[in-house]
Amino acid sequence: MEKSITIHINNKPYTVDSGQTIMQAADKLGFHIPRLCYHPKLSIEGACRVCIVEVEGMKNYVASCSFPVNDGMKIHTNTTELRRARRDIVELILDNHPLDCHTCDRNGTCELQRLSYSMGIKARHFEGERKHYDEDLSSRAVVRNPNKCILCGRCVRICSEVQNVHNLSQAHRGFRTVVMPAYNMPFSESVCTACGQCINVCPTAAFVEKSYTQELFEQLNDPNLIKVVQFAPSVRAAIGEAFGLEPGHNMEGQLVAALRKLGFDYVFDTQFSADLTIMEEASEFLERIQNKGVLPMITSCSSAWMKCMEQFYPDLIDNVSTCKSPMSMNGAMIKSYFTEKIQVDPKKILSVAVMCCTAKKYEADRPELMFDDLRGVDIVVTTREAAWMIKSAGIDFLKIQPEKVDAPLGLSSGAGAIFGATGGVMEAAIRTAYELYTGETLVDIELGGIRGLKGIKEASLEMDGREIRVAVAHGLGNACNLLDLVRKDPGRYHFIEIMGCPGGCVGGGGQPYAGANSIPLDEEALQKRAKALYDLDRGKTIRRSHENPDIQKLYREFLQRPLSPTSHKYLHTHYQAKLPRGIIPDKAIF
Amino acid sequence: MRAKSILTLCDGPTCIHKNSRVIREALEAEICKHGLSEEVGIHLSGCLGMCSKGPILIINPGYTIYGGITVEDIPEIVQEHLVHRQPVARLVVQEDHLYNRFFRIFGDVDFFGRQMRIALRNCGIIDPESIDDYLSVRGYEALAKVLTGMSPREVIAEVKKAGLRGRGGAGFPTGLKWDITARETSDEKYVICNADEGDPGAFMDRSAIEGDPHTVLEGITIGGYAIGAVKGIVYIRAEYPLAIKRLEKAIAAARENGLLGNNILGSNFSFDIEIRLGAGAFVCGEETALIHSIEGRRGMPTPRPPYPSVKGLFGKPTLINNVETWANIPVIILDGGEWFSTVGTETSKGTKVFALAGKVHNTGLIEVPMGTTLREIIYDIGGGIPDGKKFKAVQTGGPSGGCLPEDYLDTQIDYESLAAAGSIMGSGGMIVIDEDSCMVNLAKFFLEFTQDESCGKCTPCRGGTKRMLEILTRITEGNGKEGDIEKLERLGNMIRKASLCGLGQSAPNPVLSTLKNFRHEYEEHIYQKKCRAGICSNLVTYEITEKCIGCGACRRVCPVNAIAGKRQEQHVINQETCIKCGQCFTTCKFDAIVKA
Amino acid sequence: MVTPLDIIKKKRAEAVARIIGRGYLSTKRVYVGMATCEIAAGSKEVMEVFRQAISNGGLTDVYLSQKGCAGRCNLEPTVEIVEEGNIPVKYGKVNPERARQIIEHHLKNNEVIEEWLI
Ligand SMILES: Cc1cc2nc3c(=O)[nH]c(=O)nc-3n(C[C@H](O)[C@H](O)[C@H](O)COP(=O)(O)O)c2cc1C
Ligand code: SF4
Ligand code: SF4
Ligand code: SF4
């Protein structure tokens, strides 16, 4: 029961609601108490102790992120003693930190940097031994560098609480405490799904993506290669933030122009292959419905989900769509359809993907996706890396003249655009499946019920008198909850969309870091990014994948029809159960 | 000659007030008159807990309790009881209390005379593996009493009346904690007995369980009844195999006798107890970390509130108390909260168990009423400092307690007085330190432990104790710098006030208290490069005096050949080469080598 | 109605009867400290000596039992001998050899070995 109470902050009375923490109350009153381990999406850790305040009558300082307000409480946030204690705490963190800011990946976006600046640390008092660990470079996607870790525990919490992967934990004690996967396994062998959420929430560079920018710059300078790039829907909705814009600007035109300026010969759009995915996936769904195939069918676009499923839900392998992700479909088309068209050897192609996602780096390497001994995508860079490359190449991103994507793998419908937000794939698939199944056009194409940031969303619709129940989950934790339902009640749904990241691709592990006045994975920012995509959809005349003329042409000229043998060769894949190492398997499943 | 009779005269404040000291003189005179001085021993005890009937005199063998005696009664008592071995019936007090039973059978009065045993009342008396033994000393009667005619609220009221406070360290009022947990509405609640006992050198809880496991089980079951729980858990460290075995045996026997399980003693109260093993991390004794450990997660503390009484094990209201706290419960129920509250001081009621260790004659496990002074414990029970050495300090409260010098010897044992003196009650470690110890080195030793056992979660404790330890290390190695003392104080005060859990909040205590009470030793180390106790090897120099007869023994043992000298001539140590290992010092048979 | 208190009193009476049945009323009762600390100091071996002495018939009218730690850490293992009407005596630092002596002198011949007493 919330009621109004009076608290005093720095000797001034304020009326606030009970039932909140000191930090929450102070935030609303315009007092930003410094903080580090706190994250609104995660459980309260209380680890950093940067957020301490003085409360009259209490002998110790109080961590404002965890302590509730009481009526009559007298709080001080800036006494001399408190400022000194807080500064000493931040100093203790710095004393065990490499202090190589000018060459660090997070230079300028690091929360520790901002915090220590705001503490006014001028002299150093307590320097001593520092930790030394090797970087873990084993994963294609995620680099772990414990030397930079300040043990805020955010990564541990997001990986367990939001993603339900439980790959990370603190190990050892005291000064030797370090965050690592079970048994200190290399990341590549751990249960990490490469979702990159630990990167998103880490305040420092203790988790970063494995960067391919130098390699890419080198290859862009190779005259013997034809450089082709595609970019994901939600990259355009977020990349502006890396250049100081507010979230929610659609920077598609600028991005296309910048990628050309970087040296790409062809700029394609993953939204095109999102349309292609819909063609295949909707057809696969209808086939399962009509031929009593395995239901519910579960989407397969999210690479982190792919790994999660193979490790933790191998019993559901047959439920997962065999469609490759839009990125891999595009890659496959680049190195087959497109190379045939321009008559070059696919081996001469450098196929690059700019993705909002770190797991796509892992996906690009999956042997199951190969065709004709080729990988569809050679290099994946994240939104962040792309932004850095644009800056590093001296391209004035904000002033640049917008340009259009290239044919034949660029034109997209509105359905392709909304792939980037949770629920978008389902919405796009229904737009097409409905028409394929009933022969009628779905009029009310915006499915409000499966939009938005609710963890698990459900909807049902009728197709020719038949009830189709669908569900959408974003973030692997929500996905696991949903799939646990499915395990218990397999008949509950027909079609399920799963995205590995909170909010879908807009909240991907490769998106720009939060700015100085914002927090990672801020819900408002995610919603704004999603809105940019929904606006893009609304602004298009073609909003259904099957109406995309270049898709129709692709089928005419190359693939024949959805689920044809050619489609299967290039656009479909398979999965393998992976026994998670270090975890005792559930006998019932394996 | 061994005494044939032992007279125990209560020397508690009330009895003194009621003339016990005069009675004592009269007794001694009377005994002398009968020529019995040889075969009768007179001992004084601390408060025996029977104040209302005082002055109290107990005569053993037989455990006859005389109450309300006056000087005029003395001749009769001596004549009848000591000479004719006939108790004086009109003065005998009939008491069937649970505490202090040891007076019936222990002959060892020097050690036990000043003690008062409530929690450990059966330890060393009954066979811990026999439920019959426990039943025979009114075991499970408290539980039966509660189930026969007390409502949960009445039980809680009794515990509140007793004024019992948690013996696990923090001293939180037990009745209040029960009350809060009882008031929570929840489909499930848990009761936990904290037997992690991570303090190095502490063995109070282990002994209590090994010596009398049923008492603890009975206490837990009563707690379960009071708060409405159906399940109790004893969290005990795996390094205590015998205690675990006895607990298991006791639980099995209790189940067999209908004292655990469904419908206990025919009532409609059902309750069972399980054992969970801890891996022996110090921090896992902290209640939130302990709960995480039981849940199968990493044993790391989490911020409170929410307190376990509201949101504990598996998110359910959980009552967690220390072994010793639980062991007091049956006594409070049977002897009454009111009686219990007469023992101890204004704010701290009952007794406290201590593991007395270090430089005292009698090391061991003792239980004394709150309010007993450090001096009484160290000199009366502990028998003073051996080898004619001088007392230097006493460290209470385990590795995170403080060191108190001689000026504090008259400090009374209770939560507030110890805190005011700059130490803590903790879980009951008590280490006596003599002049041979270096206080800087000692502080370093304790900090090494807490630094190592820090769970690593919060910055002040993880990083701060490490830096403090680095500073202490350099001071003891002779590399102390100006400003180091101030840095230690600055860090220590910050860590104490900013850490997440009690481990960090108390870890600087040994350093801060020695800085306060033995600052000169720090200064000597830093500025004069001197360790007065000769412990910090880098600060010691060995020199050979004219007592040297030139035997060459030292020259031969020196591992770095730092000693030179001709046969039968005085040898010399090359101070540059010497690594201060002290081998020469121990080897010389003629006391010719001195430490400075 | 039978209350829990009635039940427990009955149980106690039964327990006492069983203890007496095990020889509690013998002239001498011998208690050997058997806590972790005592066992570490060697009390198991001491216990064994007493047990043997009783089982081979050499020692009669003695009730043997174990007990927990009474706190005298520096003098362990401890053995206590109780005889109704007398002040109990406690031996410290008992080893098997001392135990045999205690059996011979104290238990069989009522000669207390003063120098080993606590
Ligand atoms: C680092 C640390 C270690 C602790 N270890 C123990 C312990 O070993 N046993 C114990 O009973 N309480 C221990 N405590 C105290 C518990 O957190 C808790 O206060 C206690 O179990 C509550 O029981 P009480 O109210 O009966 O004292 C420890 C606390 C801290 C901070
Ligand atoms: S990338 Fe995702 S799954 Fe892997 S450790 Fe980070 S949060 Fe966990
Ligand atoms: S890796 Fe980053 S997020 Fe994880 S604990 Fe360390 S600093 Fe925090
Ligand atoms: S004070 Fe120490 S032990 Fe307690 S939470 Fe912090 S780091 Fe862990």
Ligand code: FES
């Ligand atoms: S933000 Fe409160 S302790 Fe870290």
